[in-house]
Amino acid sequence: MTDIDVAGLLQLFDAELAEVKFPEVDREVLARATSSLAAAEAAVAEADARAAASRAEALARREELGRVAARAVAYARVYAEGSPAVAAKLDALVSPPRALAPKRRGRPRKVPVEQVAIDAAE
Numbered sequence: 863m864t865d866i867d868v869a870g871l872l873q874l875f876d877a878e879l880a881e882v883k884f885p886e887v888d889r890e891v892l893a894r895a896t897s898s899l900a901a902a903e904a905a906v907a908e909a910d911a912r913a914a915a916s917r918a919e920a921l922a923r924r925e926e927l928g929r930v931a932a933r934a935v936a937y938a939r940v941y942a943e944g945s946p947a948v949a950a951k952l953d954a955l956v957s958p959p960r961a962l963a964p965k966r967r968g969r970p971r972k973v974p975v976e977q978v979a980i981d982a983a984e
Contacts, residue, residue, distance in 0.1 A: 868896055
């Protein structure tokens with residue numbers, strides 16, 4: 863789409879082109895299209911705000927579920943001390959903590975540089 867200053871175009875249709883009517887295009891058509899776009903953009907902004915609020919709510923509920931599940935596992939581990947079968951099932955349900963990759967130490971490796979022949983005659 864070409865960038866057109868629609869507000870300026872509307873002003874032009876209010877002044878110099880006020881009496882001009884082109885086929886299917888006049889000031890009213892431009893004004894309706896402008897209003898329609900503004901309404902659609904407002905609906906998008908409202909939907910984005912609702913989606914952001916829903917994402918925040920889902921994140922909070924996920925964190926709460928994590929806390930409740932961790933508490934349930936802790937209680938179940940105490941109960942499972944006398945039952946190896948239950949303890950094994952609990953172990954299968956709980957992912958081990960992720961190990962952080964060890965930090966690389968020392969200098970970075972040198973990357974070999976391709977040798978280029980330089981001709982003095984050039």
